[in-house]
Amino acid sequence: MATPSAPADRDKVVTKIPPQLRRELKIRAATVGIDIQDAVTEGIKAWSSAAKPLDLIDTTGSESFSTYVPTTLLARFRGDCSELKIPYNQGVAQSIRLWLDAHPLPQRARRATGARRIALGNQKGGVGKTAITAGLGQALAEQGFRVCLIDFDPQGHLTKQLGHEHLPLKGDSLLKHMVGERQGELTELLLPVDGEAFGGRLFLLPACTDGFLLDAKLVTSREVRVKETALEKALAAIEKDFDFVLVDCPPSLGYAMDNALYYVRTRDGEETGGSGILIPVQAEDSSADAYELLREQIDALCDDLGIDISDLGFIVNLYDSRKGYVVTSSLDGWRSIGTPEVIAVVHELKDQREAVRQKTPLLVYAPDGEQAETMRQIARRIAA
Structure with missing residues (x-):
């Protein structure tokens, strides 16, 4: 400024x-x-x-x-x-x-409608869902918000990038809370994400490889009558303690994605656009093909359950104009959609890759870098 x-x-x-x-x-x-x-x-x-x-x-x-x-x-x-x-x-x-x-960070009053819930999803893997989830969460925490990152992908990339291991298979996990097999309180699984600028406001719910069993467990569970509501019911135990809950979704069109989408729907009494889905993409054709599948899933779920899900925008990730016409024309294509709009372009730089290798949050590893500043710009836009 x-x-x-x-x-x-x-x-x-x-x-x-x-x-x-x-x-x-x-x-x-x-x-x-x-x-x-x-x-x-x-x-x-x-x-x-x-x-x-x-x-x-x-x-x-x-x-x-x-x-x-x-x-x-x-x-x-x-x-x-x-x-x-x-x-x-x-x-x-x-x-x-x-x-x-x-001029200390403003005291963030709890919203009457609860935490804002954002799913970061795309059916295609490798577009940067995890990197954007982590970076956005870090930037929101820097700005004084209490943030919980949910690693909802059993591959656990978010968990590993932040320097942690999967939860043990025989222990408690988010899946077990979703299907009525919990062993303790979900809050006991939360891990703080270290960083002076985060001020003790950023937490991670790690992944467990049992997440690969989610679809089968939900189908056979007698505890869950409406399969799409399981995630919301599980996260209710921790949601009240946060301003934002960010869900790093798996590249899947199954029940996991249905649950994430239902979780971020606009609830009764909640303003439109307070929660919703943020879609990381890349400037290439396969991301567009994957988005069409995701769009169909979102529309079908809204029609079937009578709900509204806000599109919070596209983030074009790993952008490098030096790759020529394919990426520049693809970026133009994303922008031409109009709604949802492109809210940020994250350039392909070494900062994020090095931070992942060091298992260190991006905004700790390279706090003054271009990618860190872009995450802060996205956070200000989302929090506005």
Whole structure:
């Protein structure tokens, strides 16, 4: 949200600050809806009137930072730093910290209709459902929301990417809660996803390979009368504790996908678009073919059960225009659909692949990278 050119009454601040501080400023300013230049201006004003000395900020490893501040305020600030024998970059860092402390992440009030529920689904594998689920969840947690990631794919890619193992087959699992065979409370299976920026707000419900048995179990279970409602009934135990529940769906058109779609339907009293399905795709023909199958499943389920499911949009993942006409024309094709619309394009970069190899969340491994910033943009759009 930084201003690209200098206003007439402002001068450019050029200095170095710690990357973590710069990142906090960028995220917080976007979250509270203020330009970075205005946040820094408010911080400098607070610094000027604050009792001195202030706590020193560790500026080790600082990186370039620039913005614009009113001319007269900046001149006075430079003079004050010099008079107090405080390095200029230390004064800027202290000012930003004062602003951050005065503008904490907003307290997210629980919605009367409960957590917002988003399924990330596509019948085709390899389009990036897991990467988008993880990145979106991390970005929402950064912005102050409590988020639960559900690894609903028995292959467990989300679980593994975040550095965990499948739940043991003989233990408790989401499947067992869905078919009436639970061994404990579902909340006991949740694992925190580590990351300072997540603030203890991001959790994972790991996969178990027993998920491959879901269709057969649901068909034979006497505990579940309406097969499509099993996931919702199981997740009711944890849903109340979160602002968002994100479901990483398997590449399947069976009962698992039916359950995920039913779970994210628009419930009675809930605004349209609060929950729904987000569809990761790639700029190539097989993704389009898979989407047609998914579209048919969504429409059939809505007709059969009399429900509404909001389309939250396409995310075109792993995009690389250097691959030529096929991908560029395919992107144009996705955009031409209109509804649902393309809400983001995620470029094919090494950050995500390296984060997966390190079993580290993307926004921890490469928090200042382009892919991380795209995830934050998607999160702001979804949370709006």
